[in-house]
Amino acid sequence: MTTKYGLIGCGMMGIEHLRNIALLPEVEVVAIFDPDPDQLAEGMKLSPNASTFNSIGDLLAVQELDAIVIASPNFLHVEQLKEIAARRTLPILCEKPVYTAAGDEVVINRLQRAYQAPIWVAMEYRYMPPIATLIERADEITGGIKMLTMQEHRFPFLSKVGDWNRFNANTGGTLVEKCCHFFDLMRLIMRCEPVRVSASATQFVNHVNERYDGKAPDIWDGGYVMFDFENGARAMLELSMFADGSTWNEEIHAIGPSGKIACRMPGPQRFWPEALGPSPLPELSIYPRSPKRPQTTRIALDAALIDAGDHHGSTYYQHQRFLDMVRGGGEPEVSLEDGKRAVKMGLLAQEAAMTHRVIEF
Ligand SMILES: NC(=O)c1ccc[n+]([C@@H]2O[C@H](COP(=O)([O-])OP(=O)(O)OC[C@H]3O[C@@H](n4cnc5c(N)ncnc54)[C@H](O)[C@@H]3O)[C@@H](O)[C@H]2O)c1
Known part of the structure; x- marks a missing residue:
């Protein structure tokens, strides 16, 4: 059965995620949110069947999602993790750094205690x-x-x-x-x-x-x-x-x-x-x-x-392991x-x- 992903943020790294996800068997990116229309258009070239949204809230309403990838700018990760946690319980692959200011650590601690699905921090x-x-x-x-x-x-x-x-x-x-x-x-x-x-x-x-x-x-x-x-x-x-x-x-x-x-x-x-x-x-x-x-x-x-990214294949290998977890369960590496x-x-x-x-x- 096809595993369905949503992508939040479709800039340089979001595009690298799309290229590498496309190399995985039976995986499809079905939903993309990026407020920049040019970046969204770049993403749609790689995932032409995906739906696009005007907000993360709208993307989160897509019931068929099996996992979410966050590739937005660093300072947005904490708020976006909170927003996802308030609405859904899905495995998340969140780009590094997971937070940017010392004060955010308490929010991360709260997420660690309360979120019932795995959060995998992307460390390619x-x-x-x-x-x-x-x-x-x-x-x-x-x-x-x-x-x-x-x-x-x-x-x-x-x-x-x-x-x-x-x-x-x-x-x-x-x-x-x-x-x-x-x-x-x-x-x-x-x-x-x-x-x-x-x-x-x-x-x-x-x-x-x-x-x-x-x-x-x-x-x-x-x-x-x-x-x-x-x-x-x-x-x-x-x-x-x-x-x-x-x-x-x-x-x-x-x-x-x-x-x-x-x-x-x-x-x-x-x-x-x-x-x-x-x-x-x-x-x-x-x-x-x-x-x-x-x-x-x-x-x-x-x-x-090599063609799929700037990180010597590591984005692909990480996605393989993330997908194994999404499909088979277990803890994030x-x-x-x-x-x-x-x-x-x-x-x-x-x-x-x-x-x-x-x-x-
Ligand atoms: N692991 C790695 O080796 C690696 C390499 C590069 C970047 N990154 C990480 O990936 C993330 C994205 O970096 P990038 O290089 O792609 O930057 P980028 O500026 O190229 O892309 C960021 C994208 O996020 C979009 N965006 C802005 N506001 C948004 C919002 N509210 N919701 C969703 N999307 C929004 C922008 O329009 C843009 O398309 C950063 O956290 C960065 O640290 C990781």
Whole structure:
């Protein structure tokens, strides 16, 4: 039987969801809401049989829905989750970050207690093939991680519908908006919680000359964040969003007493300069301490998955698992609690950088 989805928000990421849902067997997007007519039209090109609505309330009245995907701007997620919870009890895949301001945490806590269907927070990075292997093999290769480093060297924030991503108030700040992915990975890879954070970050070069209704963007484009974890391990993130020329967009290195495991991912294929030929394949490397014989594996992806998005097939793999849950029941692999903890790490990192203080959780 066909599983029927509703989509809220049909911008860049909503379109990526539609492309990937279209690759799943017996799944149909039957309802779309986006207040922007141009974005709605883009969505309808991919799901021509879907109905469109003037409000989330109208979309929620569609009784045949089996699940909802939220891909609206960050600052809308909490209100939209509340609105859905007031009307329906359906599995939800909600884009990260699940909330953007410390005061929203109580609403998320209430939802955790009261909502009777699963809420899965979209953390696509978990499902990028080299990262998924690193998560699986990190303990075995390192003998227990002591140091975990993540580096993102990438292009600036893209333009968004209504330019919402230029301001901390809409995004939660860069360390929430962008970096909650990495903080989620840190908890998952370490299998442990952070206890303190220090950070230094700022708006170095990007967007400084832009103005929106006369207001200058305040979104940061780089910095360093360090966490101490409760088991004594340390983790660090280095972010630069003016490093478009890098071969690798993301690199992760996990090191322990018996060795190191690392992975490297290029940026989205569509941004790779044609003049440089095909972009490199993502890599996974293993460096045992003894004997010193490093191995590097290059990981090829199905062309259909590369075409369907900017995240190395991870949106598709996440949707496969989400669909299994919608059809078969069970718990979300990325829970509301996971989504909440990743935001909290981001918010405290923002605060640490703003106040030049080390912050205890
Ligand atoms: N997981 C990832 O790797 C990843 C990547 C990109 C974006 N995202 C997340 O996806 C979400 C959307 O980001 P985007 O890049 O698609 O932004 P976008 O600006 O391209 O798209 C947002 C869409 O939401 C629509 N919208 C505005 N108000 C709305 C409302 N009240 N209800 C429903 N829709 C509304 C806009 O018209 C627009 O079409 C954000 O939360 C972002 O953080 C996640």
